Amino acid sequence: MRVLLVEDEHDIQAFLKHSLAEAGYQVDASPDGKTAEEFAQEHLYDALIVDLGLPDMDGFSLISRLRQVGVRAPVLILSARRSVDDRVRGLEQGGDDYLTKPFALAELLARLRNLLRRNIPSSGENTKLCVLDLELDLLRREASRGGEILQLTTQEFVLLEYLCRNAGRVVTRSMILDKVWGMRIQPDTNVVDVHIYRLRGKVDGKGQQPLIRTLRGVGYVLKDR
Amino acid sequence: MSSRIDSPVVHSAAWRISLWATLAFACGTLFVFIALHRFVANDIQRRSDAWLTGEIEVLGNVAEHTPKDSLYSAVVSEVAELASKEVPNKLRTEGTENGSVFFLQAASNGSLKLWVGYGRGDSYLDVIGKRTIIPAQPTDIHVDGIKIPYRVATLHMEDGSSIYLGLSERDELRVLRNLRSLFILMWLVLVLLGFSIVFYTTRRMLSHVRRITEAASQIGHSDLTARVPTTDRSDEVGHLARTLNHMLDRIESSMHQLHTITDALAHDLRSPLTAIRGKLEMSLSAAPNCDQAESIVSVIDELDRLTDFLNTSLDVAEAKADALRLSKSEIDLDELLRIMIDLYEPSMSDQGISVSIHSSGSALIYADASLIHRMISNLFDNELKHLPPSSRIAVRVEKDTETVTITLEDDGPGFSDDVLPHLFERRIKGKASKGHGLGLAFVEAVVRAHGGSIAANNRAAGGVNIRVQIPVLSA
Numbered sequence: 001m002r003v004l005l006v007e008d009e010h011d012i013q014a015f016l017k018h019s020l021a022e023a024g025y026q027v028d029a030s031p032d033g034k035t036a037e038e039f040a041q042e043h044l045y046d047a048l049i050v051d052l053g054l055p056d057m058d059g060f061s062l063i064s065r066l067r068q069v070g071v072r073a074p075v076l077i078l079s080a081r082r083s084v085d086d087r088v089r090g091l092e093q094g095g096d097d098y099l100t101k102p103f104a105l106a107e108l109l110a111r112l113r114n115l116l117r118r119n120i121p122s123s124g125e126n127t128k129l130c131v132l133d134l135e136l137d138l139l140r141r142e143a144s145r146g147g148e149i150l151q152l153t154t155q156e157f158v159l160l161e162y163l164c165r166n167a168g169r170v171v172t173r174s175m176i177l178d179k180v181w182g183m184r185i186q187p188d189t190n191v192v193d194v195h196i197y198r199l200r201g202k203v204d205g206k207g208q209q210p211l212i213r214t215l216r217g218v219g220y221v222l223k224d225r
Numbered sequence: 226m227s228s229r230i231d232s233p234v235v236h237s238a239a240w241r242i243s244l245w246a247t248l249a250f251a252c253g254t255l256f257v258f259i260a261l262h263r264f265v266a267n268d269i270q271r272r273s274d275a276w277l278t279g280e281i282e283v284l285g286n287v288a289e290h291t292p293k294d295s296l297y298s299a300v301v302s303e304v305a306e307l308a309s310k311e312v313p314n315k316l317r318t319e320g321t322e323n324g325s326v327f328f329l330q331a332a333s334n335g336s337l338k339l340w341v342g343y344g345r346g347d348s349y350l351d352v353i354g355k356r357t358i359i360p361a362q363p364t365d366i367h368v369d370g371i372k373i374p375y376r377v378a379t380l381h382m383e384d385g386s387s388i389y390l391g392l393s394e395r396d397e398l399r400v401l402r403n404l405r406s407l408f409i410l411m412w413l414v415l416v417l418l419g420f421s422i423v424f425y426t427t428r429r430m431l432s433h434v435r436r437i438t439e440a441a442s443q444i445g446h447s448d449l450t451a452r453v454p455t456t457d458r459s460d461e462v463g464h465l466a467r468t469l470n471h472m473l474d475r476i477e478s479s480m481h482q483l484h485t486i487t488d489a490l491a492h493d494l495r496s497p498l499t500a501i502r503g504k505l506e507m508s509l510s511a512a513p514n515c516d517q518a519e520s521i522v523s524v525i526d527e528l529d530r531l532t533d534f535l536n537t538s539l540d541v542a543e544a545k546a547d548a549l550r551l552s553k554s555e556i557d558l559d560e561l562l563r564i565m566i567d568l569y570e571p572s573m574s575d576q577g578i579s580v581s582i583h584s585s586g587s588a589l590i591y592a593d594a595s596l597i598h599r600m601i602s603n604l605f606d607n608e609l610k611h612l613p614p615s616s617r618i619a620v621r622v623e624k625d626t627e628t629v630t631i632t633l634e635d636d637g638p639g640f641s642d643d644v645l646p647h648l649f650e651r652r653i654k655g656k657a658s659k660g661h662g663l664g665l666a667f668v669e670a671v672v673r674a675h676g677g678s679i680a681a682n683n684r685a686a687g688g689v690n691i692r693v694q695i696p697v698l699s700a
Contacts, residue, residue, distance in 0.1 A: 009499075011504075080496055100495075101498070104506065185598050194571040
């Protein structure tokens with residue numbers, strides 16, 4: 001997977017490049033819009049990570065110019081601006097996801113993986129999700145572990161479904177709030193954790209291998225091996 | 226939030242201005258007419274007086290020099306009749322006996338000596354006898370049975386008798402009456418015409434003001450790009466519109482400056498924060514042992530709290546300056562609160578807090594979803610942080626034609642007295658609070674930015690009562 005990183009802040013570019021490379025991506029980094037355009041014409045990228053505040057041009061105009069020359073790869077926008085306007089504008093102008101600085105590295109990687117997966121045409125929606133011995137029947141809204149039906153509430157089922165769809169990948173609290181509850185909030189209480197604890201109590205029974213792992217300071221991951 | 230003026234025309238300023246202007250105009254013209262009327266009346270009187278004094282002198286001469294024989298009365302009558310034919314201001318003659326003139330000679334003992342005129346002379350003599358009429362100074366007399374007064378001049382004869390010449394004021398009054406009715410007709414036409422002209426022009430003028438008002442009311446909290454309509458005219462209204470637009474230019478530019486500053490601040494703080502967080506995460510994954518990882522994680526937690534504080538501070542600062550950038554959409558508060566309660570319920574029941582919602586169904590508002598979400602989660606976070614175990618929270622959603630009201634009540638310890646008056650100020654928090662003291666300030670800022678209101682106080686029965694009102698989505 002080849003990713004183009006457009007970021008002018010040297011420190012951020014350095015650690016992102018390092019982390020992306022560690023996560024198995026082939027990364028080209030560009031400090032400004034002009035170089036980014038040159039890169040985009042030379043190589044075919046699977047995804048682009050674009051910072052909005054570039055020295056030579058607005059990140060928005062870079063995205064529209066890349067789109068005009070036929071770049072179809074998904075774009076993850078990074079921004080130090082906070083206004084909702086920018087988020088909406090970014091998504092309208094060809095961005096595919098939006099992340100506000102500062103962000104958790106894990107969240108960036110998770111969102112990037114989401115974008116790449118979205119780009120692969122899906123071969124029809126499965127009606128069943130299986131992670132190890134955990135099985136989710138999406139039609140009957142039923143979950144079972146090792147053949148035993150789990151007594152889940154509707155909300156818990158949606159949460160578990162989200163974790164299963166991202167099995168093996170880290171999901172952060174704000175991603176869970178966004179995707180499961182449809183809220184872009186940052187509660188300074190442990191509301192999401194309590195939901196996870198409850199779900200864990202039902203999914204990871206006694207004597208079973210724990211599936212839901214907590215990554216402190218980052219989020220959660222559903223083990224898939 | 227339009228302020229269209231639909232009140233009846235009688236409440237309009239144009240109506241009042243025209244009314245007062247017309248009143249002033251009517252009074253002025255009336256005053257001028259009264260003066261003119263007096264002048265004309267005096268002039269007519271002066272002319273008839275001049276005629277009377279001239280004629281009575283002629284008659285006196287005739288009476289003096291005519292022998293007092295049987296022909297005397299015939300001669301004097303003839304002269305008097307002739308005189309009556311030359312009456313001034315005469316408009317029409319109705320035969321010979323128009324009664325406009327009389328001649329009367331009274332003997333020195335007061336008896337009627339000669340009478341030329343319409344009707345009987347006795348009644349005239351009676352009236353004259355009661356008055357002292359000075360020669361060469363004609364006087365008005367009123368004869369019983371005759372509505373119109375006579376102007377009478379007198380002359381004393383050498384033989385002790387007096388002659389009187391009377392001229393009816395009928396013609397004079399008719400002239401004045403015609404003058405008056407003509408004036409009233411023209412006056413009415415003029416006043417009506419004047420009123421219409423004044424009303425039309427002021428209405429036209431003020432309709433510009435109304436358009437400016439309408440445009441100004443459309444310029445919302447955050448949309449400052451619109452301007453009021455201007456005209457090319459250089460009158461007060463055009464000046465008002467241009468001044469308003471200059472003012473809006475200045476407000477827009479300072480608002481823009483505020484945004485630039487907060488954006489720059491956000492950017493300058495965020496980039497290093499991002500770099501620090503990234504490096505910490507990298508060293509976390511490379512941390513050799515659990516103790517080190519633990520301390521790195523706690524630094525990351527602190528960093529996240531700092532970021533959250535920065536974000537909320539900037540939001541509150543912008544909201545306090547009425548400069549929050551809103552991206553509005555339709556939101557069902559009833560649905561949102563149910564989802565939010567669903568989200569918070571496990572945390573609350575872990576702490577032994579129960580929460581219930583009473584609502585009369587969907588309550589739509591037009592608002593910025595992300596801000597409203599954060600506002601409500603702030604309220605719930607607040608409850609979660611401050612309520613002791615086994616407390617109860619009751620949420621009510623009510624709506625009327627204008628507002629949706631969210632009431633949040635609990636039976637906890639309530640706000641402490643030193644905090645209560647300053648609840649919505651920045652950096653205000655209870656002594657035991659772990660938060661950064663921006664929670665309720667942010668809630669208030671969001672509510673205000675949406676044109677709503679918030680009130681928070683302690684219930685009489687103990688606990689907190691917070692009421693949030695937000696304008697309902699109008700169809």
